[in-house]
Amino acid sequence: MRTRPATHVATDDVVQPFSIERADVRGRLVRLGPALDGVLAGHAYPEAVATLLGELLVVAVASAGALKFQGTLSLQTSSDGPVPLMIAEYRAPGGDEGDTAPARLRGYARFDGPKVAAALQDGPVEHSTMQRLLGKGSLAFTVEPTPGAERYQGVTALEGPSIVESVHAYFRQSEQLDAAIRVDVGGVTRMDGSGRSQWRAGGVLIQRMPGKNYLERNDDEWRRALALVGSSGRFDLLDPTLSARDTLHLLFPEDDLRAFDPVAVEARCRCSRERVDMVLRSFPASEMAEMVVDGEIAVTCEFCHAHYRFVPADLGI
Ligand SMILES: [Zn+2]
Known part of the structure; x- marks a missing residue:
């Protein structure tokens, strides 16, 4: 992989891989603006639901590097609360479009509006927003690799007060993954003077490099990096005026950072008429006939x- 000093980095809708050589740490800084807004807008999500889905999307983008794969990584929550399902899907660049194509992001949440409002207002005071809205359930990591590689799925319980806590629990279960993540999601006023607000998110994941036996490992440096990622309030990962470079230097002020080639991210669905056609044809003709309205x-x-519309003749029924 080509590397260069951390001076040439893109600002928005980007994943910025980096390393801190002295600490044997690799990381990914995620900055999402229009790509996040593109996924969240148009669904009429209550603000708290959009924020939770935004967190899941940032975690998907940030984790994609740590889990080493090509293809699609999807994170899915399934639970018994007023938001019973959330999916965040990150599709790595590569494949047919070539390595320089942007990574693609999509996601959605199912929710019951009145129950969401009731849970936010009347839920147990000791419960976080996530606990009130998602309830009890699980978080699944699924990798759909490029053809020829094996599909992988890992599942963990939704734990603690936030998505990030559940992800940390998942990382702890995965023996080879010493990693930590921090995520911020919020609405900011657009820079275009329209006065409208736009969703933005930032996240940083650090991962301890595998391969060294533990006598050679620098535990102090790793703990220091963890503390830097965990410390909050020093700056805002959402600040649209901060470049990715400045954000990295604020996070790790005294470190010899190296930045790798950034990856652009865009909001893009992968549905198509052909795919829907294929799914419909997987049903028996009698069931397809029952779907006709x-x-x-x-x-x-x-x-x-x-929206996709088919007349029965399109599907040979
Ligand atoms: Zn679609």
């Missing part, structure tokens, strides 16, 4: 709300 089968993508 007013002479057509209408399908709406849960991720992007794209």
